[in-house]
Amino acid sequence: MAYNGYTPYRGERRRRRILLLVIFATLIGLFSLAVRSRSEQRDVLEYVSVARETLVEHREIAAQVSTLLVDIDGLERQVVLDKVQSLYERALAADAKLAAVPIAPEVAVLSGYVTVATSSWTTAVGALDEAFLASVDDAQDVLVGERLLAAAFEELKVGDRAYANVAQRLIPISDEYSVNEFPLFTYINPEQINTYDAKLTAIRLRQFRQLAEYRDVKLSVTLDPLPVAEQNGVAVIPFGETFSASVVVSNNGNLIENNIVVTLTITEIAGEFVLPVSQTIDQLLPDVSSTVVFNDLPLLAGQLYELVIEAPVANDNDPASNEWRLFFRRNAGE
Secondary structure (H helix, E strand, O other), X not given: OOOOOOOOOHHHHHHHHHHHHHHHHHHHXXXXXXXXXXXXXXXXXXXXXXXXXXHHHHHHHHHHHHHHHHHHHHOOHHHHHHHHHHHHHHHHHHHHHHHOOOOOHHHHHHHHHHHHHHHHHHHHHHHHHHHHHHHHHOOOOOHHHHHHHHHHHHHHHHHHHHHHOHHHHHXXXXXXXXXXXXXXXXXXXXXXXXXXXXXXXXXHHHOOHHHOOOOOEEEEEEEEOOOOEEEOOEEEEOOOOOOEEEEEEEEOOOOOEEEEEEEEEEEEOOOOOEEEEEEEEEEEOOOEEEEEEEOOOOOOOOOEEEXXXXXXXXXXXXXXXXXXXXXXXXXXXX
């Protein structure tokens, strides 16, 4: 008598299928866990690397802020403002780069302290220019600058206190991932504590005349053709096909001047002819000059004229230098 091979019960076949599914799901889970673990490890290493770069940048900014506060009495107003703006932009760029990095759970707490530190430092650096200007320019309330300086210095201290916790939070991450330590520094230098005293700093700033607001725009004019003689005290411009005026506008102050309108007006003394023409200089930096040229100005031979060139600037310390004028006669043609 022949017997067929052993046929498993239906329930046993079902259990085998379930076991295979469990094994497959377990393998998938282990694979996913390994992939996620490697991904999180990359995120941790990337965050720590970029955070270190950001903090190294802040360490350099901190040193330059300290130098600026110590040496500020030898600097011009615009140099100080430009320096603060440059440091602020560097801090913003460093913070933005770090903010773009994904934060793995392992570095969440560390990231919190780093973010508080860097954002506080950056806020303080960005507030220094206004604090400096208020200390120098606000004659109505000398305490305004002092209060702004105190607020900025307090922000630096907040950042320093937050950063003091970073090294401790980095230890377990360093042990697990073998990462390098972050740079050790503070914005408030303990050895120069008076440098960050708001009252003393405000007093120092008020003593520096080169930091006080000073506006002074001057004009220098060259005519073509040039006057060749005088008749009864009146300049004589030789007859020619054209007449032009070249105006050099110089900013001898310590502020950036914007939208300087240079106006040339020719008035015929014995007649009704008046010609006003204008050009605008969009921006003029301190210790910089710009030239505007008025070409093909109409003049009649034998007539007496007044030429006035103006470039008014509000609160100019020497308003007389904003204006240039000349009485002249256009020589008759031959």
